[in-house]
Amino acid sequence: MRIVISNASGKPIYEQIASQIKAAIVAGELSEGERLPSIRGLARDLRVSVITTTRAYSDLATEGFVANVQGKGSYVLARDADLMREHALREVESHLSRAVDAARLTGVADADVRTALDALLAADEDSDTTGESR
DSSP states (O other): OOOOOOSSSSSOHHHHHHHHHHHHHHTTSSOTTOBOOOHHHHHHHHTOOHHHHHHHHHHHHHTTSEEEETTTEEEEOOOOHHHHHHHHHHHHHHHHHHHHHHHHHHTOOHHHHHHHHHHHHHHHHHHHHHSOOO
């Protein structure tokens, strides 16, 4: 697992760490029961404070992605289908929200946004039935 931190990003470093670990779990790059790097080791590797990595791991545990076992480390929890679906839905909503913001900023009508979304969904359905990818 590779974590890349950007100081130019408007996102706090602990959120960058947590979101990249979440993405690796969702993508199956990290499997159930797999041990994450130690908090101190990850902090050293990323050249950030232990407090930052502790916060990232704590947030991951709160969201149900990992279990933090005192004195033993942090381990990836089983991927709950409902949790994964909820995570994916939040990601989609976030992207759609940015698209709507961009459309409103540039004066694109809501009807045109709906038409564009319908066209994208239809194109995806067509590629599913023909076996072709977009």
